[in-house]
Structure formats: structure tokens, C-alpha cells
Amino acid sequence: MSMVRTASAQYQPLGKDGQGHVSLGSGVLSEQPYGFNTRFEDKQGTNPEELIAAAHASCYAMALSFGLAEAGFESGKLNVDAAVTLEKDGDGFTVTQSALVLNAKVDGMDEKEFEAVANDAKNNCPISKLLNAEITLEYSFQN
Incomplete structure (x- = not known):
């Protein structure tokens, strides 16, 4: 497909x-x-890095949701923020990082199992695979 x-x-x-x-x-x-x-300034509007951050946050949330459901968990809530860093690189610029911050509540799940599913989603969501940048994940978890 x-x-x-x-x-x-x-x-x-x-x-x-x-x-x-x-x-x-x-x-x-x-x-x-x-x-x-x-x-590069504070004028109203968007920029490519903001659009990448939106794509990465939404892709990761969906990949994690599917991974959690596949592991047998259906009740919970995921909130994901992504911060994409653009840095000067010689005469140009490079996206060097997408930092994911996750706040998750998954009813009845063990945190160690959650961490494995969360990291798998970080590594394998399609937008993570697309980016040639460091991808980090911080999370808070409730069960």
C-alpha cells in the first residue's frame, strides 16, 4: 500500500x-x-521547522497509540510535544534535533513495558525514519 x-x-x-x-x-x-x-524572527506565521514538529508529534503519538493497542492496552491518553532545532551549519542551516516530550497515561500498564513500546515508536514512526537528526524522548508516565 x-x-x-x-x-x-x-x-x-x-x-x-x-x-x-x-x-x-x-x-x-x-x-x-x-x-x-x-x-528567524517573531513575525506571525509558520516555518518549515514548526511544520516538521507538528508532523513528528502527530506521527509519534499515532505510532505509540497503535503500539500500545497491539500490546493489549486500549484505555489511556497521550500528549506529545515536539521541538525541532535548526542550527547554523557553515553557510547554511541544518535541522539537528527533534525532541519529543510525552505525557502518557495508560491504564493497567507497567512502566518498563511502556518504555519499550514508547522507544520502539520513537525509532520506527515514519517521520522519525525520515529525519536525519538526533531524536530524543522524555516522558512522564501514569498507569
Whole structure:
């Protein structure tokens, strides 16, 4: 099975003075502004790293949810935050890390078993596999 999801971006004029708009194929995000000032300053709008963080947090939460269900647990709640770090790298920039922070409550589950499932999801969710960056996970757990 293969699935293709789409997004589009435009940017003009060129360079730091340019402004862009990004839209998702689903229409959930449409013509959201981005540019130098939304990426490196505090202007309202989005940026690629924020979009990657949203993708990683949601992908990880879903992968962990499926892993927990496969382990026989169906009652609980997962809250995931992701912080994506962009660092100067020579003349350009590199995404160096995606730090996942998880707050989990899984009824009736042992924490040691939870940790194994949580780390497996961290290593194997599709967005984790996509990123060429350090991926860390911190969590708080309740059963």
C-alpha cells in the first residue's frame, strides 16, 4: 500500500525580503504565511521547522497509540510535544534535533513495558525514519 500526501509552497520575491505561503493538499492549512521573519524572527506565521514538529508529534503519538493497542492496552491518553532545532551549519542551516516530550497515561500498564513500546515508536514512526537528526524522548508516565 502506498499513500501520497501533498503540500505546496510559493515564495516571492527572492531572498530575505520574500514572503511565502504554504498550503496542505487536504485544505486544513491554506495560504499560511512564512518567510525569513517567521522563521528567524517573531513575525506571525509558520516555518518549515514548526511544520516538521507538528508532523513528528502527530506521527509519534499515532505510532505509540497503535503500539500500545497491539500490546493489549486500549484505555489511556497521550500528549506529545515536539521541538525541532535548526542550527547554523557553515553557510547554511541544518535541522539537528527533534525532541519529543510525552505525557502518557495508560491504564493497567507497567512502566518498563511502556518504555519499550514508547522507544520502539520513537525509532520506527515514519517521520522519525525520515529525519536525519538526533531524536530524543522524555516522558512522564501514569498507569
